[in-house]
Amino acid sequence: MNLSEKFKSVTCEHCSKKVDPTATNCPRCGEELLNPEEKKPFLNDIHCGWVRNLTCFLTGWAGLQVFSLIFSLILQIAMGVNNDSSAALKASYMMTVQCVAYGFIFLALIAILWPYLKEVFRSFKGWKPYVAGVVGFIAMIGINIIWNLISRAINPATGSNENQQAVVSMTKSFPALSILFFGLIGPIVEEITYRVGLFGLAKRVNRVFAYVIVPIVFGFIHFDFSSIGQASFVNEILNMPTYILGGLALTFLYDRFGFAASTTTHILNNLFATIAQLMPTGN
Ligand SMILES: [Zn+2]
Incomplete structure (x- = not known):
């Protein structure tokens, strides 16, 4: 298969639907398609075609940002939230934005992937x-522990980044919603966006390129750009490798073991982090 062939669709002889050229079996009816041998590298992907790859990525990345921004501005006015508002009001405002945006x-992502949900x-x-998902989860914890030791050796003042700090205050105020949205829905949204969407698209161009670009983008979306020029910048930079390596592990799991594997790891990782925040701290 050359490059342009991976960006066209083929017609399934069995159900005569237009399907992804990288699928070994028809994603719609399950019948085997022609030349399964050369499609082996794509065996575990969700074969939704490059247009849906791109749509999933744009919806989950840009769509989420734009929607959150507009909705948060509306809600700020509606709830009368400003810098002087109480911590409780700020937490419920942030939680509402997160839940509505992610929900x-x-x-939207379910609707885009509707014909391929099977x-x-x-x-x-x-x-x-x-x-694979559980092994991946254990590996992610290992990566986190090792990188924490390294970053504390580089900068003893390393703490959690802005992203995590905001999540902690919301989690404590809304534990059940946090488990649902940060532990379950968030990981599913990110797996569809970055693995099915971005990785599925980039892999059609080149597999190595896909393995480079996806973890980097995944690292940058967890980066707080407002920290540039601030004291917290070093902290943000030192938190990046965890996200990049985590993104790499999830990408590998998706590529080798499929959507269920990377999603299992991502859910376990986020559930673990969310529940850990709810535990009373010893000090
Ligand atoms: Zn078919």
């Missing part, structure tokens, strides 16, 4: 993705 984008659910069959 809306989640539904293939998404199929990736959850069998024990392999769960074993």
Whole structure:
């Protein structure tokens, strides 16, 4: 398959639907398609075609940002939130923005992938993705511990970044919603955006390129750009490798074991982080 062939669609001889040229089996009816051998590198992908790859990525990335921004401005006025507002009001404002934005984008992504949901659910069959997901989770914890030690050696004042600090205050005020949105819906939205969307698209161009670009983009979306020129900038930079390496691990899991595996790791990782924040601290 050359480059342009991966950006066209083929017609399934069985159900005569237009399908992704990288699929070994028709994502719609399951019948085997021509030349399965050369499509092996794409075996575990969600075969939704490059247009849906791109749409998922733009919706989950730019769509989420734009929606959050507009909705947060409206809500700020509606709730009368400003710098002097109480911490409780600020927390409920931030939580509402997060839940509505993630909920809306989640539904939009489901609608985009609607004809391919069967293939998404199929990736959850069998024990392999769960074993890979748990191993991936343990590896992510290992990466976190090791990088924490390194970054504290570089800068002893390293703490959690802005992103995490805002999440902590919301989690404590709304534990059940936090578990649902940060532990479950957030990871699913990000897996559809960055693995099905961005990785699925970039991999059609080149696999190595896809492995480079996805973790970098994943690192940057967790970076607080308002820290540039501030004291917290070093902290933000030192938190980047965790996200980049985490993004790399999730990308590998998706590529090798499918959507269910990377989603399992991502959910376990976020559930663990959310529940850890709810635990009373010893000091
Ligand atoms: Zn078919």
